[in-house]
Amino acid sequence: MIEWNYYGDRMAWPMRVKIYWDPEHDVPLLMPSQGSSSSTSFMLKLTDPGDARPATQIDHIRLREALSYEFGSNEIYTRLFMNKFILLNKVPHWDLMWEIISSGNVLGQLYYDPFKYKWRFRLNYTGSVLVLREGLVDHVTASGLIIEKGVLKSCYSGNLRQVVIVGKNGRPRGIAENIDGKLVVAKLFRAFIEPMETSRRSSSLHDVLKLNEYALYYFESRAKAFIYSMHSKTGKEVIVSYSGGKDSLVSLHLAMSTIGELKLLFNDTGLELPETIANVEEVSEKYGFTKVLASAGNRFWNDVELFGPPGRDYRWCCKVLKLIPLAKVSRQEWPNGALNIVGQRAFESLERAKSHRVWRNKWIPHLLSISPIQEWSQLHVWLYIHKHKLPYNKLYDKGFERLGCYLCPASTLAEFKEVETVCPELWSKWISVLEVWKDKLSQPREWIDLGLWRWLTPAFAKRRLELKISSYSSNWKKEYVSRLIEGAMRLSPIKIDRGEHNLVAYFNEELLNDECLLTFASNVKMLKANTYRDVEGLIIETDRTKVVISGRTIKALFREHNGVEDLVDVLKNIYRVRGCVKCGSCVIWCPEKVVKLTSNGPLPRVPCSSCRICIENCPISEMLVEKIVVPLILDDVTAWRRRTRFKREDLLKSFRTMGYIP
DSSP states (O other): EEEEOOTTTTOOOOOEEEEEEEEEEEEEEESOOOSSSSSSEOOOOOOOTTTOEEEHHHHHHHHHHHHHHHHSSSSSHHHTTTTOOOOOEEOOOOSSSEEEETEEEEEEEEEETTTTTTTEEEEHHHHHHOOOOOOOOOOOOHHHHHHSEEEEEOOOOOOSEEEEEEEESSSSEEEEEEEEEEEEEEEOOOOOOOOOOOOOOOOOOOHHHHHHHHHHHHHHHHHHHHHHHHHHOOOOOOOEOOOHHHHHHHHHHHHHHHHOOOEEEEEESSSHHHHHHHHHHHHHHHHOOOEEEOOOHHHHHEEEHHHSSSSSTOOHHHHIIIHHHHHHHHHHTTTTTTEEEEOOOOGGOHHHHHOSSOOOOOTTEEEEEEEEETOHHHHHHHHHHHHHHHOOOOGGTTTSSSSOTOTTTTSSSHHHHHHHHHOHHHHHHEEEEEEEHHHHTOOOOOOHHHTTGOOOOOOOOHHHHHHHTTTHHHOHHHHHHHHHHHSSSSEEEEEEESSSEEEEEEESSSOOOOOHHHHHHGGGGGGGGEEEETTTEEEEEEEEEEEEETTTTEEEEEEEEGGGGHHHHHHHHHHHHHHOOOOOOHHHOTOOEEEEEEEEEEEEOOOOOOOHHHHHTTTTIIIIIIIIIIIHHTTOOTTTTTTTTTOOHHHHHHHHTTTOOO
C-alpha cells in the first residue's frame, strides 16, 4: 500500500510505503488483514519512506556479529531474531544504517562504522524495553538532566559495550556506550514506541508468500494492466532496459508476461561487476530475448582525466557512460521511437519519488519510458522474485543492496567495502586513480578513506564527514580551480572582477589558439550573435550582451539582467572545442546532420538552425562548465540552479519541433 504526503518545497518524501504485520503468524503484509481471521494486522512504524526489504543470510550474519560485539554474546540474537522473517529499512545516516524489524517491532539500528571497519547495532526505545524485560542487558539508573556525549559514569566494571539508561520509573531513557571504562551517553530516546505484542513464532519465506498471495496478485495485475494500456496506446516496439538488478528483472518479467516478445537493452558502462555481466547473459539466454548492447568501453578511465572524480552532485559519468551510449544505440535501433520499460521505483531517491510513471529523458527523448513498479517497495520486488523463482543477480547474496557501477559516488563506504572484498583488483584500480587526484587537489588521505571525493560541492554530508578530520577545512574555489588546471583541459578562471553590469575573467592561459579558433567561430554561430574582430579582440555580440575574448581574458558587458547566459554559452563553446571527449552526442542529435567531430572539437557546418541541441546535450557544457566553471565565474557554488538558465522543457520542445518526439 502507498501513502502520499505532500510537503510543498520541503525536502521530504512525497510518498511512503505502508507495510503491515500479522501478529498471529508473525510475518509482514503488503496489504492489511490478509489470510488471518483470528487477528488484526497493524501498520509498521517505519522511518520514511519505509522501503523495507527482507533480510538475507549475510544480513543475519552481520546482525549476529554486531550484537555479539556490543553485548558479548549471541543471546539477544537468539531470542529476538533467529528463525524470524526480519525486515531492514534504510534510514538517514552519514554512511549506511538500517532499522531492524522483527516480530512487528523496530528494535534498533544496524549500521556500519568505517572507523572500526565493523557492523554495529544500537538499541532503540522499543528494543530496550524488550531486552530489559527479558534481562538480556545491563542497565544504569539516571535521574535529572543527562546530555548526549556526556559522561554518565566515570567507572564501569562491566564488559558490555552498550548499556541501557533507565529513569527512576524503570523506563528506558537512552543508551550509554562503554568507552575505556566510562559510560558515555550515546543516544537519548525521543520516540517512545511501546512494543507491539505478537506470537513471536518462527516464520519463513514460505509463510510470507502464502499470506501475501492476494496482495502480490493485486499489484502484479495493476502493473500488467499499465504495461498493456501503454503498449496499446503507443503501438511502439517494446524494449526493457535491463541493468542486471532486481527492479529491472521484475519489470522484465512483468513485460514478458503481458506482451510476450520484446528486446532486452543492456548498457555496459565499463564499470559493471563480473556477476552483473553474467546475470545479463543468463537472463537473456533463459528467456530467449534479443539483446541489444550499448557499451561505453574504456571511456570512464579516459574521461576521468578531464572531468575529475564524479560526485553525487557531479554525475558526468551517467551522461558519458549511460545516456550517450544508450542514445547512440537506440537512435540506430529505434529511430522512430519505442516504448522503454524501466525498473524505476519511487523509493530509490527523492528525485525518483517526484517522477511520473511516464516520462522522457532529454538525452534519449525518442524513447517513451514507463515504470510499471514505480510504487513498489523492495518487499514487493523480492516477494515477486521469490514467488516466480526469477534468476536474480547473486551479488545480492554477497551483501549488496544496490547494483550498478562499482565505484558509483552514490554508494556508501560500507558498499565500497563489499566491492573491495568481492573484486579487490577492480577496487585497487579505482583507488590508484583517486591517489593521483588526491595529490592534484592537495587533499589528505581521508579524502579517499572517508569518501570525500563523492561530492563536488561543499554539501552538508561532506561537511559532516570533514569534521572527523582534524585541522582540515575545504575550500571549494581552490578545489574547482585545481580540478580545471590539473585536469586534461588545463584551463581555469583564476581571477574575476565583477561590476554591476560587467564582468572580467582572467584565465591561467590563452583561451583560443589558432588551431581551435575556427572551430569556436563556427560553434558560436548557434548563438545568433554578431561575431567580428577589432582592436579589443574577438567580439561576440547579442542584443543583451557584448563578450570580448582577448588572450587570457574574457570581458562581458550585460545590457540585460539575463545577459549572463550569453557569457555562459561562450564559455561552453570554448571548453567544448578545447576539451571535446568525442562522445558524439552532438552528432547524434543534430537535426540537420551538419555536425562532425574534428581534432579540435565539434564543427557545425551550414546550414545550422541554432536549435542549441548540440550545446545542451554536451556533457562538457552540462557538467564541467555548469558545475565548475560557472560557479567560479559567478562566485556562487549553486550557480547551476540559476533561474535564467536554459530549461530542459525548452529543449524537449525543440526536440518535438524537430520531429524527434511526437
